[in-house]
Amino acid sequence: MTIRGILHELLRWMMALLFITAGAIKAWQPEAFWQDVQSYRLLPEVLELAVVWYLPYLEIVCGVLLLPKRFRLEAALTLLGLMLIFMLALGISWARGLDITCGCFGGSGSANYPLLIFRDVLIAAAILRLISGCPKSVKANERKHA
């Protein structure tokens, strides 16, 4: 395997680990995640609850499916879509001047929007890189099985 190939694999595993961990933390503490979702004040309560239950498992499943070849492209596309939604939500909260962290217990300070958005842009860029690395093998497989 070339160095480029190794780096690509490393990036894929890091992304998988990132989303599996993020999803697991949210799934483990749905109450805390619900408070985070509520602080964005974007959705009615029913949809907030749907997001609280669904999103963590979507992250976990997509993170896991980044690893085998078969589902890689679709998992990466889904994660890219998620990142775009996260960035949009952050942007809207920033524009509305919301303080999306509290600091009552365990947290401190206000949300650092530029840093949060920069982090999400970075992750989205990494996913795009993974997507651009996907099709050659997947398309070849599909042609083979079509």
Place this chain on the structure above:
Amino acid sequence: MDVNRRQYFFLRFLTILIGSLLLNSIAQAGLKFETTRLELKPPMGALHADYMFSFRNSSDQKITVQDVVSSCGCTTAELGKRVYQPGEVGELKGRFTFEGRTGFQQKKITLKTDDPKQPEILLAFQLDIPKVVEVSPIFLYWKLDGNAEWKQAHLKLAEGITSDIPQATFDQEAIELEVKTVKPGQEYELKLKPTDLSRKRMLSIKLSLPLSTGNYKEVLVYVAVK
């Protein structure tokens, strides 16, 4: 630079950046606490509860704790020392004195440090101070010019503790009160009503219970005409 080389450098840059971001988020904790919330369980009849938070300086810099502030004068908080070298462990200990409080309590302690990534650390502990005596409800009211009906409050002692029939101190011209034994030493019922519902009033009944532990427990029941 051809396309492949550009992609290679971009990939390398991205991997390093994401890797350092991940590492940074793990390493940035500074003073890392085993837990920032404690659940204390004091024994029945205790007058205070002690707590301890353990932590470690997981950064690569020396950290100085500049101040330790508790949310209440009833809570002490002490650190063995203020300066923690990288890797050093420490303990924040203290005592919460009940001062007659009962039921669910939650207290906060704030540590202020010179770590720019973590200038303030919020710690909390909570506990349920076992009630020696539970009165339910502790507030009874009657509507102004309404019916002078009898209302009940139930008094129950915690397991393992008994009391003779409570002594009640109250304005006997304003309130009619009967104390009945439901379970000797353990449960009592208060039946009461105001004598005059034609004016607004706020009254209280002080119940003194001689406990089997040898001391007295006082409980207030509030009575109102509104």
Place this chain on the structure above:
Amino acid sequence: MWRLNEFSLQRLSVILLVPALLAAVSAGWHPATLHSSEWDVTVSQIAEEKQVLWLDVRSEADYVAGHVEDAFWFNPEEWDVQLPMLLQLWQPDNLVVVYCSSNKCQTSLEVARRLRMEVGLERVFYLKGGWEELVHSNERYGIEIHAEVKR
């Protein structure tokens, strides 16, 4: 670059459906974890109420900086001292609304619980969104706030 064909759509469906199944199982495992509407009220619901007794359970400094007009500052750490004062204020027609800084603060729910369960007051709720929600929507719902610094 890449095209979504039927294989891709099948895989995408799996990716979207499997989490839904997991979520359904998890939600069944943690029944009623999240929903607490028997304890909360929203700002819009309060707007319809005529007799609201507001309890501010934030720090004294926050209260002084800004609070709902006529809100009673209630320090749960001084429960035994403050309760009689609160009971003096309370009227039978009151809707008691307890608020703290935001949704992330648990104090308002805890105070609301104690007032209902221990004291026996009916119609006690905590405000969903807390002070943060109030400053954003008070004008829309006609709730007067006394604020030195309005966001």
